[in-house]
Amino acid sequence: MADWDDVRYFLAVARDGSVRAAAEGLGVNHATVLRRIAQLEQRLSVQVFEKRPSGYRLTAAGEEILEFAEQMEVSSHQLETRVFGRDQSARGLLRVTLPPFLATQLLMPDLADFARLHPDIEMEIHSTGEVANLTNREADVAIRFVVDRERLPANLHGLVGTELSGGVYLSRGLLAAWRAGASNVIRPIVINDRGVPDWAHEGEVRPTGIPFRVPDAEAQVAAVREGIGMTRLPCFVGDADPQLVRAPGIKPRVNGAIWILTHGETRKTKRVRLFVDFVSRRLAAYAPLVGGLSASAD
Known part of the structure; x- marks a missing residue:
């Protein structure tokens, strides 16, 4: 099963098309993003990106994973807001x-x-x-x-x-x-x-x-x-x-x-x-x- 912490790095690269841009948006270094993507690929036993001169492009497997990754993101935000909503201090x-x-x-x-x-x-x-x-x-x-x-x-x-x-x-x-x-x-x-x-x-x-x-x-x-x-x-x-x-x-x-x-x-x-x-x-x-x-x- 994919780790959400790895998946959010995958989403950042998929949306930005660049490891550098994803790293800047997440506030981490370039190597951290690459390591997280590698962990996700190893866990799922598929390659999720192709590296091209124009940037990172999703593979066919990556395209399929993207939909589920976005669903995980929505669920994560819903959980955060529900917990936050219970905070009455x-x-x-x-x-x-x-x-x-x-x-x-x-x-x-x-x-x-x-x-x-x-x-x-x-x-x-x-x-x-x-x-x-x-x-x-x-x-x-x-x-x-x-x-x-x-x-x-x-x-x-x-x-x-x-x-x-x-x-x-x-x-x-x-x-x-x-x-x-x-x-x-x-x-x-x-x-x-x-x-x-x-x-x-x-x-x-x-x-x-x-x-x-x-x-x-x-x-x-x-x-x-x-x-x-x-x-x-x-x-x-x-x-x-x-x-x-x-x-x-x-x-x-x-x-x-x-x-x-x-x-x-x-x-x-x-x-x-x-x-x-x-x-x-x-x-x-x-x-x-x-x-x-x-x-x-x-």
């Missing part, structure tokens, strides 16, 4: 994933408050735009911007926080210069987009320059503060920044909602329940700011 590790903007521009003071209230809970914050796989226990709670609730996985438990609105912003200095008739070039600031955004054709102030592209949200905010041009931001970012102002003639637009997501037995643990209740109350208090109701264009 307000201590231990709590992993939370949320987009960088939510972490740095809105919720970090609240995360700090929760950590102070519950010093026995070890907080692990993953500030990323990537969607963590809650089913595979990559995180215990995910706070996410959700545009279409119908696209949420059916196996996740979701608690809607508040509607999220976005507006178009520019620096107060750039707006003052535009009103004074200055000939400053006003560029649309975008994150990795190639075209000119739709909002560039709305409102009283129209960007005249070619797009200014930035790699992430933090650079986006820094660029608009420097007066490079205009950009779309969540209202909780733009309205809270004293250096920025809404572009006149463009109303905020609802972009979806902030959801708090958990999975299966995980949501029944005390530390997860405490956190979800705490954050949902804080998000409710932020509803005017997040919904774009707390400010207006100058």
Whole structure:
């Protein structure tokens, strides 16, 4: 019978197509992965991979084993979440994933408050735009911007926080210069987009320059503060920044909602329940700011 610890190495190589990539993802060295694969092949008396110039490719036997390996993975995760769900102590590790903007521009003071209230809970914050796989226990709670609730996985438990609105912003200095008739070039600031955004054709102030592209949200905010041009931001970012102002003639637009997501037995643990209740109350208090109701264009 195959050992699950060997099988998970097999799955990593099958999915990545590379021993090196699998080793990096598992946090082990190259030799460990090769040894585990060799152990699995010896135990099952078959060769599971062919090594080719392009990487590792499953053999016919490997293809058959893959289906059973994935079933073992699902069973392993189900066992972990069931055991985790029985843990009702307000201590231990709590992993939370949320987009960088939510972490740095809105919720970090609240995360700090929760950590102070519950010093026995070890907080692990993953500030990323990537969607963590809650089913595979990559995180215990995910706070996410959700545009279409119908696209949420059916196996996740979701608690809607508040509607999220976005507006178009520019620096107060750039707006003052535009009103004074200055000939400053006003560029649309975008994150990795190639075209000119739709909002560039709305409102009283129209960007005249070619797009200014930035790699992430933090650079986006820094660029608009420097007066490079205009950009779309969540209202909780733009309205809270004293250096920025809404572009006149463009109303905020609802972009979806902030959801708090958990999975299966995980949501029944005390530390997860405490956190979800705490954050949902804080998000409710932020509803005017997040919904774009707390400010207006100058």
